[in-house]
Amino acid sequence: MIVADRKSLEEILSMVETDKKILVVGCKGCVTVCNVGGAKEVEVLASALKIARKKAENELEIDTHVLERQCDNEYVSQLGDTVGDYDAVVSMACGVGPQFLSEMYREQVFYPAVNTTFFGGATQHGVWEERCAGCGTCGIHLFGGICPIARCAKSLLHGPCGGSSNGACEVNKDTECIWDTIVKKKMEQGKVDDLLAVKGFKDWRSARDGGPRRSIREELVEGNI
Amino acid sequence: MSEFKSGSNLEKILKAGHFAFTGECGPPKGANVAHLKEKFQYLKGNVDAVNMTDNQTAVVRMSSLAGSALLFQEGLEPNFQMVCRDRNRLAMMADILGAYALGVRNMLCLSGDHQTFGNHPQAKNVHCIDSMQLIAMVKKMRDEEKFLNEEDIDVAPKMFVGAACNPFADPYEYRVHRLASKIDAGADFIQTQCIFNMEKFRDFMKMTVDMGLHEKCYILAGVTPMKNAGMANFMKKFVPGMDIPDELIKRLKSVDKKEQAEEGIKFALEQIEEFKEMEGVAGVHLMAIEWEQRVPEIAERANVLPRPQVD
Structure with missing residues (x-):
């Protein structure tokens, strides 16, 4: 929400x-x-x-x-x-x-x-956390179901930066280093290799960078559904 | 066709099998070229290349591109640092071309400290691409002579591509994998974060060597001489990703305050001696933070002078 x-x-x-x-x-x-x-x-x-x-x-x-x-x-x-x-x-x-x-x-x-x-949800009563940045090209399956675009302070796509410490982000000790979480999940699953390949350059046109966005569903516009 | 990727002095030194010795210089918080040139004099002839930092700790300074060009003009070899925080891919490619046009032949590709650490925490952060992709982009521009959009580059920038590695950040077990990814992406050389925890670094290098990474890339060990125990305490507390053992702080505190700088330099010299012998380490990157005037003495006492000349 x-x-x-x-x-x-x-x-x-x-x-x-x-x-x-x-x-x-x-x-x-x-x-x-x-x-x-x-x-x-x-x-x-x-x-x-x-x-x-x-x-x-x-x-x-x-x-x-x-x-x-x-x-x-x-x-x-x-x-x-x-x-x-x-x-x-x-x-x-x-x-x-x-x-x-x-x-x-x-x-x-x-x-x-x-x-x-932000787009997020309640993690406990009275606490909401960001989960999505609305970038328009969802790839959370590439990161163990976790979004580093929204949840890493630098939107990194290839692992934790040099400021990750004890599971905390360098920006704030109370902020989870999401890459620590992604890496540990993949390590537990024995699938760390999933993270290693260099990913394609992200096309930000689908995000706000491409200008205001519009979603058109023709079948609804035409009144067929 | 040249046998070198870039023909930089650093590349030639490393390829010839010499133990490399690089330095670092922070540009001024202003356009004080005279002060910058004064710092250059301490580095000239004592190091193989000089890293020109890019708004380090997210504090705005003279651009690393201008600083690198000034280094080149003064007869030193720049290692142009670029972070992903402040530029999108257009600005990055433009600056890479500009840097090459001005004589730059080495680059260090970095994520960049988050802007909330710096003096303009209100700034928007860019991160259009990340440091792994920056490495791949500089390599592509060099080897394929193409922009990211596949258009041809008219005179491509032939850079010796560097990347950073922090073995002391978490999760530790992943760090060697991240290093391997950077090498796969195209890193020709690595400069590590400042090393203070030697035990951990020995372990890290063992993993690196076991994976054969040292054969695919030159690894330069990061050394920062401590000026005093206060600096060590500050770095331990406030600088992200630093691992400063209590024993080092204790060692610095064990001597008179006036002697702490000498003790810090002694520790750095001991480290350099060990790195010369450590399997997989191809050189040292000396980060004498706002202490450039001690570089000649450190280089001398580390027995790395004169610097080799390779044609």
């Missing part, structure tokens, strides 16, 4: 500084799963904003709403009747949400309340 962190209350307050009436919109997709922008977090943020503004003797009227998904125009259109009633709208979805909202409602201002961080 897409993982995000909520922005600080101060930053969000500064965004809506001149507004008197706002809507806070959550999303039931990834940000609900990573506990940052679902129904519960929408109410928490709305309360916190109200209290802060009341304390500053500049009260803020806030309504809340949670869409099924903010990355889907079918759901985004559900705000059509009310979106114009507000000075601004704060979106708690990933970076995709406020863009879909902005594209549909061109006159309204949408503020992002979260920082979208």
Whole structure:
């Protein structure tokens, strides 16, 4: 899923500084799963904003709403009747949400309340870790099912650099050296030879480097499925 | 057709079977050419080639390409270091051509310390290709005379291709395999990370020799003389991938503070003597970090002078 962190209350307050009436919109997709922008977090943020503004003797009227998904125009259109009633709208979805909202409602201002961080999952309650860099050409099977593009600080494809120490990355002792993990897994399996050949030069066009990406599935576009 | 891949002095020395002795020089944090040239004088005639570091420890400095060109102008042989952190493949190939045009004949291909260590931790890191692929790319440009896209190069850069090896990083058992991969990718010579743990290095070289890697590539052992016990402590704590045994720190501390530099040099000289005899070691790479002025004395006391001339 897409993982995000909520922005600080101060930053969000500064965004809506001149507004008197706002809507806070959550999303039931990834940000609900990573506990940052679902129904519960929408109410928490709305309360916190109200209290802060009341304390500053500049009260803020806030309504809340949670869409099924903010990355889907079918759901985004559900705000059509009310979106114009507000000075601004704060979106708690990933970076995709406020863009879909902005594209549909061109006159309204949408503020992002979260920082979208990575594609990953929860490794324990309250801890999420990056697993994918969305490079567009998946080759995790070449590395024991582990992605060094996303998980090595240097995206190395041929083993751990000279800074790998006791299983930790040179960047941060709390960060796993993913190449240590890949190598140990292959050694345990007696398949270390899998890692030794020099790999082809990666074609980064499939990643963000090739420009904004688009995925077209003709059969769906044509309405056959 | 030349019998040499690059015709560099370093290549000729190694091919002739001499024990190589290379040095290192960090470019200035500025355009202070006078200071750089002063450092060159300590290295001239005392080493076979001089590594010009590339934004080492991710601290921005004069470019290694410019530093290498200045070395060449001053009559020293550069070993142009290039890291994968700061350039994509276009910039790398362009700089390789530029370096060759300016007289550079040796390169050292490196990943590069992560930018968070340096003085611009906000920077984007590139890593368009990794160090293994950089080795393969420089070899391809030399041997096939082609760019990565298979287009022909009009006057190809004939580089003697170097790579690094850190036997002291983890996982240890994999290090010799990574070395083998670098040799397969096209490394002609290897310069190791600074060696302090001799016991571990002996073991590493035994594995290297058992795999026959020393016959496919020249391996230069990395030596850094310690200036004092404080430097040893600092490196142990803060420099990634360093293995500094407590006995060495104890040895440095056992003498008066004023004598610690001499003790550090003595240890380095003992190491060099052992490397001269160690199977599979083809030379020493002396990294006298901001201590270039001691290189003439170290070379003299290590009995590696005069440096051989090979035509």
